Amino acid sequence: MKEIELGDKVRDTVSGLIGIAVSEIKYLNGCLQYGVQAPFQDGKLPNAEYIDVGQLVVVTKRADVQTEEEGPGGNQRHAPK
Numbered sequence: 001m002k003e004i005e006l007g008d009k010v011r012d013t014v015s016g017l018i019g020i021a022v023s024e025i026k027y028l029n030g031c032l033q034y035g036v037q038a039p040f041q042d043g044k045l046p047n048a049e050y051i052d053v054g055q056l057v058v059v060t061k062r063a064d065v066q067t068e069e070e071g072p073g074g075n076q077r078h079a080p081k
Contacts, residue, residue: 004053007062010036012051018059022048 004010004021011018023035034056035048 004034004056004058005062009059010034010056011059012036012049012055013057014055015049017049017051019049021056025050 006021006024008021009018010021017036017038019036019038021034022037025033025035027033032053033050034053035050036056037048038046
């Protein structure tokens with residue numbers, strides 16, 4: 001199993017889903033999952049699917065990801081007012 005990094009293009013060996021690893025979740029029990037974002041379909045962005053690391057293979061290493069120097073954070077639509 002290859003090391004997966006955020007931004008890698010990955011494929012789920014069970015469902016065949018191909019997308020970009022956009023998030024990583026590690027549970028208390030040690031289970032590791034990645035959020036895999038598929039490309040636009042019919043002009044809409046599908047929800048990310050969370051898949052166990054053992055089912056994923058790297059198709060291509062880290063995609064060209066633009067980062068901002070300002071630090072973490074983003075638009076919080078549901079932030080308290």
